[in-house]
Amino acid sequence: MRFFELETLGDLNNGDLLFLDQEPEVMGLDGYCLAAGDPLGDSYPADVKLQSSEDRPGIQLSSVLGNNFNYLVVSGEMKDVIAEHCPKAALECLPFTLLDPRGRVRSQDYFFVNPLGGIDGVDTKASDIKYHRSGAIVSIRKLVLDPEKLREAPALFRLQQDLQLYVVNEPLARAFQARGFTNVVLRELAVVAAKP
Numbered sequence: 356m357r358f359f360e361l362e363t364l365g366d367l368n369n370g371d372l373l374f375l376d377q378e379p380e381v382m383g384l385d386g387y388c389l390a391a392g393d394p395l396g397d398s399y400p401a402d403v404k405l406q407s408s409e410d411r412p413g414i415q416l417s418s419v420l421g422n423n424f425n426y427l428v429v430s431g432e433m434k435d436v437i438a439e440h441c442p443k444a445a446l447e448c449l450p451f452t453l454l455d456p457r458g459r460v461r462s463q464d465y466f467f468v469n470p471l472g473g474i475d476g477v478d479t480k481a482s483d484i485k486y487h488r489s490g491a492i493v494s495i496r497k498l499v500l501d502p503e504k505l506r507e508a509p510a511l512f513r514l515q516q517d518l519q520l521y522v523v524n525e526p527l528a529r530a531f532q533a534r535g536f537t538n539v540v541l542r543e544l545a546v547v548a549a550k551p
Contacts, residue, residue, distance in 0.1 A: 357525040358500055359541035361511075363428075365421025366538055372413045375422035379405045379451065389467050390425040392513045395447060403451040405465075406458065416462060417538035418531075420453075425519050431464040433536050437511055440527045444509035445471040473515035476505040476522070478547040484516070492516055499545045 365372060378386045381400045388395050407414075420428040429437070434448050447469040453462040477484075483497035495517055510527035514520050523531075523541065531539050 356502055356505070356546075357528075358505070358544045358546060359523045359525075359528050360544055361419075361427065361521040361523045362540040362542060363419075363422060363425050363521065364540070365417065365419055366540055367421070369538070370413050371415045372417050372538055373407055373415060373420060374411045374413055375405060375420055375424075375428065376408050376411060377406060378424050379403050386424065386426075389449075389469050391518045392469065392471050392473060394445075394471050395449065395469070399447075399449050403449070404454050405451050406454040407456055407461070409456040414455075418536035419538040419540075420465065421538060427468040427470075427521055429466055429468055430536075431466065432534070433531070434466045434468060436530050436534060436536075437468055437527070440510035440530060441470075444511065446509075446511070447471065468511070470509075470511055470513050470521065473513040473518050474505065474508050475515045476500050476508060476512075477514060477516045478504075481545075481547045497545075499547050502546050 381403055385395060385398060418430045418433045422428055438448065449467040449469065451465060451467065452460055453465050455461045478499045478501040481499035482495060484495050485493045487493050510524045512522050514522060522544065528541055
């Protein structure tokens, strides 16, 4: 099975696409939960608004809204496809209202998708991981996945070793392509060779 990183920045070479560079103020420090896979649950505010910036010229909406705070921000249609492929996954899909730079409603069909927790799916011997003396991971210079550890993984998940990385399996990646979703930037991840 092949696996891909789903880039939250989107296609930075397409200046026409809307790019988000301001986190919703109402979330405060809870915004970190969306980037790191911690549950928000009932603490998620009822009416979250996210405003696009005048500093970015792009205005075209896409299936994935690129952003610089590592949130997975997707259209309602893409959220439905993710949910369909992840029926048993611990996943929060949290709605918000997208505002234009003047504060007018641009769309109410976008969601933060927050895969909760992380899966230990890394082959630590084949990877190049730098550890702190406490045992915490400082950086991963080379990431290699272990498909045996990921046999039961949902179609979209985070890695225990890097909670800010969104991993998509091949069937879900193909579904994104088949549906023609836009601004979906996937980078294939290395997988350790199967043992004979």
